[in-house]
Amino acid sequence: MSKAPQMTDDRFYLRRGPFSLGEIAELAKVDLAVGAPRDLLIRGIAPLESATADDLSVFCDVRHADAFAATHAGAVVTSARLGERPHNGNWLLTARDPRYAFAVIGLMFYPRCAVEPGVQAGAHVDPSAAVGEGCRIDPGAVIGAHVRLGAHCHIAANAVIGAGVEIGEGSVVAANATISHALLGANVRIGSGTVIGGEGFGVVPGPTGLICSAQLGRVIIGDNVRVGGNCTIDRGAVGDTVIGANTMLDNLVQIAHNVRIGRNCVFAGQAGVAGSVTIGDGVMVGGAVSISDHLVVGSNARIAGKSGVARDIADGETVGGYPAVPIRQWHRQTTSLARLGQKPEA
Numbered sequence: 131m132s133k134a135p136q137m138t139d140d141r142f143y144l145r146r147g148p149f150s151l152g153e154i155a156e157l158a159k160v161d162l163a164v165g166a167p168r169d170l171l172i173r174g175i176a177p178l179e180s181a182t183a184d185d186l187s188v189f190c191d192v193r194h195a196d197a198f199a200a201t202h203a204g205a206v207v208t209s210a211r212l213g214e215r216p217h218n219g220n221w222l223l224t225a226r227d228p229r230y231a232f233a234v235i236g237l238m239f240y241p242r243c244a245v246e247p248g249v250q251a252g253a254h255v256d257p258s259a260a261v262g263e264g265c266r267i268d269p270g271a272v273i274g275a276h277v278r279l280g281a282h283c284h285i286a287a288n289a290v291i292g293a294g295v296e297i298g299e300g301s302v303v304a305a306n307a308t309i310s311h312a313l314l315g316a317n318v319r320i321g322s323g324t325v326i327g328g329e330g331f332g333v334v335p336g337p338t339g340l341i342c343s344a345q346l347g348r349v350i351i352g353d354n355v356r357v358g359g360n361c362t363i364d365r366g367a368v369g370d371t372v373i374g375a376n377t378m379l380d381n382l383v384q385i386a387h388n389v390r391i392g393r394n395c396v397f398a399g400q401a402g403v404a405g406s407v408t409i410g411d412g413v414m415v416g417g418a419v420s421i422s423d424h425l426v427v428g429s430n431a432r433i434a435g436k437s438g439v440a441r442d443i444a445d446g447e448t449v450g451g452y453p454a455v456p457i458r459q460w461h462r463q464t465t466s467l468a469r470l471g472q473k474p475e476a
Contacts, residue, residue, distance in 0.1 A: 273285065330388070
């Protein structure tokens with residue numbers, strides 16, 4: 131087995147370019163250092179540690195200052211403050227948010243590849259389905275009755291799109307995903323193994339034992355949403371489960387029935403949201419967070435990883451801990467517990 135490279139492996143990605151520093155600065159809307167050669171060609175992107183004179187890298191965290199000081203990258207995207215640290219004579223491109231600028235530059239060199247359209251052998255498309263221009267449907271995929279796919283969608287191998295589902299143009303459903311009872315916007319990306327539109331956990335105790343109530347809603351997903359691999363998003367019981375535009379779900383996220391999530395939210399891996407929770411815009415949820423049912427999380431709230439949320443969270447509030455409390459209170463509690471655990475000096 132060959133050793134893994136410390137830069138992008140072109141066996142798996144289609145590289146564009148080279149691009150000049152001037153082109154890069156213009157596209158990413160960053161400031162180029164005075165005197166920098168605008169016609170200098172950059173052929174790729176790489177980490178600080180392994181970049182060469184043909185590469186561009188990024189320095190956005192002071193913890194990597196030693197790598198910044200030693201890197202051989204031809205150019206480095208950084209902030210004005212971090213760019214004042216010692217470096218190896220690299221040309222600097224300064225940005226207010228270096229991570230964002232580097233992401234834009236990365237997509238410049240490695241844009242999402244267009245797929246070759248067509249229905250591949252072994253795929254099943256119901257005769258009543260409407261498949262838009264330029265779609266690709268891979269082997270083993272199943273497109274159910276009355277499905278509507280917008281133009282240039284890609285349904286990967288063994289994905290199942292249930293009856294009546296609508297998916298907007300430019301969307302991608304990865305291998306082995308299952309979607310039912312759902313309406314998806316444009317440019318949505320669904321990861322492998324994800325299940326959208328399944329029955330929610332509507333268990334009700336009765337005189338003869340447990341019964342499962344009917345789940346009669348849908349899942350509504352806005353434009354430009356990304357759902358990672360092996361996520362589950364349950365359809366509403368009565369009413370809909372809603373994921374707002376531009377929201378990003380990491381792998382292994384669980385969204386229960388009738389949850390309503392706003393725009394531009396981020397959920398890290400293993401986060402779980404119980405039924406009928408309402409979440410505002412711009413919320414950031416850390417990994418392995420649990421949110422109890424029927425709560426309201428205000429816009430721009432922040433929830434630290436592994437927290438357990440059992441109460442409403444106000445707009446802009448930052449919480450952490452189990453149960454979650456205001457972040458400063460959680461830090462004080464943690465510090466106090468650490469002191470209690472220390473042995474007294476002899």
